[in-house]
Amino acid sequence: MKLTVNGEAYEAKRAETVTSLLEEMGFGGRAVVVVLNDEVIPAVSRDACGLREGDCIDLFRLVGGG
């Protein structure tokens, strides 16, 4: 499935939900927030949130800042 992740093209191998995508990309267990097509997906809804061809996903995390 072709996706756009953080502005770059990404070919998902098996992932069909947000949770499985995070695992596939190696972000499982890390504090990230997921924005799917400009909509924030709360952590509790990730399992149920299915992905479709062409979806845009942005992943954010907190870093050091002033």
Place this chain on the structure above:
Amino acid sequence: MTPQLPAWLDPSPWLDGREPTAVDVERALGCDEPGPRELAAMLSPAAHPFMEVMAQRARALTRRRFGRTISLYAPLYLSNHCTNGCVYCGFASDRAQPRRRLEPSEVEKELAMLKEMGFEEVLLLTGERTSHAGFDYLLECVSMAARRFHGVGIEAFPMTTREYALLAEAGCSGVTLYQETYDPRQYDRLHRWGPKRDYLDRLYAPARAMEAGMRTVGLGVLLGLSDLVFDAVCLLRHAAHLQRIHWKSGITLSFPRLRPQAGNFAAPITVDEAWLARFVFAVRIVLPDVPLLLSTRERPEFRDGMAGLGISKMSAGSRTTVGGYDGAEPSTGGQFQVCDERGVPEFCAMLRSRGLQPVFKNWDSVFREAEAGGHG
């Protein structure tokens, strides 16, 4: 029942009963941001020797903020009908006194005379709200004045926010309302009957005026009614409170000193010129950017000396009788006795001789329209 002072007004944290010393006064004068405590110190007997220092400071601050200018305005007494029993006032309802109000045609005439004298700012005065001179009457007078004058203020009775808004719409830019004294018990004694007995209604009226979009609100205490330092600190706190909440409106402060008038009321406290002057200096030091007013209650030499020494705005050529500017014999007594009876040209000449420019117009009513929507 005497009301409780609201926390924002209560001066007691700064009046701990300890008489300030010269050290406290020096400390106050050296303070970066003087407040109620410093004001109290500068008003104490210990500050009398610092008079000259305070005067110098007051002049420097006044000059820095207002330049070498004095704004001028004229009071216009519309009516002396009153239902209140303020023991200190010649217009109180138990005083034998011819009562009258100016009819619209007379108002026009008086306004025309003031305009002739050069004024651009007028303060319209009435007593308590009565059937002779109530809100609608005042509103009509404001509209008339606004057609001729750039600044129209009123000094009347406390009103509702809606009423203040209607006045503002009609062109009123300022509301003056003295609390007279902030001491609720003394207030209760001095205001024997009438709506003015309601201390809190009066106390909150300036805030309502500001909420309604008035550009300026004038505060003051009638000096000599009650403990001077108590009243002074309350006045400062009242001003600071309003400035903080209603930050788009301005404050002015006046320094009316109780003078003999009808009824032979003897002031409980004597305020001499030296104290009055020191009060003005101290307020200027504490509030460097607030216009401070002095009326014609004071004698010419004192007024001349105070111009620019803290004081930035003065009345001149005033009549405190109803119908006083129209050459005809005044039909009523005055609310207070005018001590400085000089005419406007003479007064302006005096200011100029002291290096001060008389200013009749500080802003232009051309902005009034645009402002009605944006102010508030």
Place this chain on the structure above:
Amino acid sequence: MERQGNGQDDWIVGGRRFSSRLLMGTGKFQDSETMVGAVLASGAQIVTVALRRVGRVSREDDMLGPLHRLGGITLMPNTSGARNAAEAVRAARLGRELGGSPFVKVEIHPNPHHLMPDPIETFEAARVLAAEGFVVMPYMPADPVLARRLEDVGCASLMPLGSAIGSGGGLATAEMLRLIIRDARIPVIVDAGLRSPSEAAAALEMGCDAVLVNSAVAASGDPIAMAAAFAQAVVAGRNAHRAGIMPRGGGTALATSPLTEFISGEGT
């Protein structure tokens, strides 16, 4: 002025009570160990963090993991990187999702060179976020009118700059800060421009409720020691403010030309 004080001189913002008056930024440190050490040494109870898109390939250090574990610290995401109100609002919503706290430092500086905050976009973002229930702490120019407008739309505190970000100019805006402090009914926190602990102390002496530092610690010779020094300075400044600072000298020098000869009376 007394603002929300109690016996311990705590201060309150966003409904939370804090005893430390030093806020720390967590950027620009060489490693997370130093950053955490500095935060600990500073005693800060509010620390700012930024929000970034996750790098897909490069795996940067997890700077914040250790902070989460410290406990007792309120994380305040900032909106740095946002160039307008819409972007800042979006960043704030994401930050809340990640940080789990309603605190947000609204920070919008469109010019990448001087980094001065955009007052108009900042105001707009603050208005929207306050209405959404965020605890909004806007980084802002030291402008008393803007301060008032931000307070009126429901900001929880004001964060005027002492001088330009990273300039180390100290309290160049002191005169404006005094006006802001005089009229504010919410805490005033000086943010940006402080270089040394003495400047932080001066801000608290002046009556600021707290200061926020980052570069001054991260870029110092020994960040952990410097964080501790700032902590001491802030306490000293606050105590000095509470104690009441000695008046300036020379205020009562004898005047030469008498101005008061016209006055009669004894001075009651």
